[in-house]
Amino acid sequence: MSALNSIFSPALFKDKNVLVTGGGSGLGLRAAREFAALGATVFICGRTQEKLDRAVKAIHGEGGRVESVVCDIRDRDAVVELMQTVSDQAGKLDILINNAGGQFPAPAETISAKGWQAVIDTNLTGTFNVMQAAFNKHFRKKGGAVVNVIADMWQGFPMMAHTGAARAAVDNLTKTLANEWGRHGVRVNAVAPGIIRTSGLETYDPAVRPMIEEAGKQNQAARMGTEAEVAAALVFLASPAAAYITGATLRIDGGQSIFHPLYPPNGERVWPAFDDENEKP
Ligand SMILES: CCCCCCC/C=C/C(=O)SCCNC(=O)CCNC(=O)[C@H](O)C(C)(C)COP(=O)(O)OP(=O)(O)OC[C@H]1O[C@@H](n2cnc3c(N)ncnc32)[C@H](O)[C@@H]1OP(=O)(O)O
Ligand SMILES: NC(=O)C1=CN([C@@H]2O[C@H](COP(=O)(O)OP(=O)(O)OC[C@H]3O[C@@H](n4cnc5c(N)ncnc54)[C@H](OP(=O)(O)O)[C@@H]3O)[C@@H](O)[C@H]2O)C=CC1
Secondary structure (H helix, E strand, C coil), rough: CCCCCCCCCCCCCCCEEEEEEECCCCHHHHHHHHHHHHCCCEEEEEEEHHHHHHHHHHHHHCCEEEEEECCCCCHHHHHHHHHHHHHHHHCCCEEEEECCCCCCCCCCCHHHCCCCCCCHHHHHHHHHHHHHHHHHHHHEEEEEEEECCCCCCCCCCCCEEHHHHHHHHHHHHHHHHHHHHHHHEEEEEEEECCCEEEEEHCCCCHHHHHHHHHHHHCCCHHHHHEEHHHHHHHHHCCCCCHHCCCCCCCECCHHHCCCCCCCCCCCCCHHHHHHHCCCCC
C-alpha cells in the first residue's frame, strides 16, 4: 500500500495502535503516515480540529487507518480522556510518539513570564502528562514503546532558552522513565532532530528565517533534515528492531550537535594544505 517507499516491512505494525501527538502537521503527520502505511491504527491529536481533519483525509487517501482527537497536552484531564478514547475505540495502545511541541525564537532577556510558562508547559509538562497517562491507562499492564521528540540542545540553545531547558529535561525524563518502567515491558527513547524543513518552521517570524536557513546548513550534510528522515528513526525506535534499546536519545541532525572547529561543515578545512597532502592519489 505504501506511497512512502518505506524500507520497513509493510506489516511491521499490524494489529498495533499508535498515538502520535501533534500528528496534524509536520514531523508528526509524516510519522503518522508512516505508521499507518506499515499497518498500524493511528491516533493523532492536536489543538486544532481543521489541521487534524486535513491529516485524517490525507492518511485515509493513502489507505491508512486513523482517528483524531482534539487535545491540548497541557491539560492533564484532557490527556486522561484522550487515553480513555483510545481505549474505547481500539482497546489498547502499543506505541506513543510524543511529538507535540513548539516554541518561539527570542533572546532570553525578552521572554515574558507567560511566554516562558507556555513553552515549559507544552514541551516538558505536556510531554510528561502524555507519558504518565499512557502508562497508567495502557502500558503498565501490557508494556509499550514511547519515543519522545526533543531537540538539539547539547551546546545550549541560543534564542531558544525556554525550549532548550524543557528538552534537556525531557532527555533526562526519558532515562528516568526507561528505568522506572522497564520492568513493565515499556521502552522509553527519544529522538533529537537538528533543523528539519517542516511546516512548523513557517510559523516563525519572517525576520528569523534567514538565520534558520543559515543554521540549517551548519552540519556535515550541509542541509536541513527532512520529515522522512526523522520519521524513519521514530519507526525504528518504536519497532521490535529496537527491542534492546531503551533510555537512548538518537540525534538526527547531520552531525550538527557534534560540531568541531577543526572540521566545520560544508567541507571547509582549517588546514587545507594538510588535507590536500592526504588526498593525493
Ligand atoms: C533560532 C535558530 C535555531 C532554530 C532551530 C529551530 C529548531 C526547532 C524547530 C521547531 O520546533 S519547528 C516548529 C514547531 N512549532 C512551533 O514552534 C509552532 C509555534 N509555537 C507554538 O505554538 C508554541 O506551542 C507556543 C508559543 C508555546 C504557543 O503557546 P500558546 O498557544 O499558549 O501561546 P500564546 O497564548 O499565543 O502565547 C503565550 C505567551 O507566549 C508569548 N509568545 C508567543 N509567541 C511569541 C513570540 N513569537 N515572541 C515572543 N513571545 C511570544 C505570548 O506573547 C504570550 O505571552 P504574553 O505576551 O501574554 O506575555
Ligand atoms: N522542525 C524542526 O526543525 C524541529 C522540530 N522539533 C520538534 O518536533 C516537533 C514537531 O515539530 P514540527 O513538525 O516541526 O512543527 P509543527 O508546528 O508542524 O508541529 C507541532 C505539532 O504539535 C501540535 N501542538 C503544539 N502544541 C500542542 C499542544 N499544547 N497540545 C497538543 N498539540 C500541540 C501542533 O498542532 P496544534 O497547533 O494544532 O496544536 C502541531 O501539529 C515539535 O515538538 C518541535 O518543536 C525539534 C527540533 C527541530
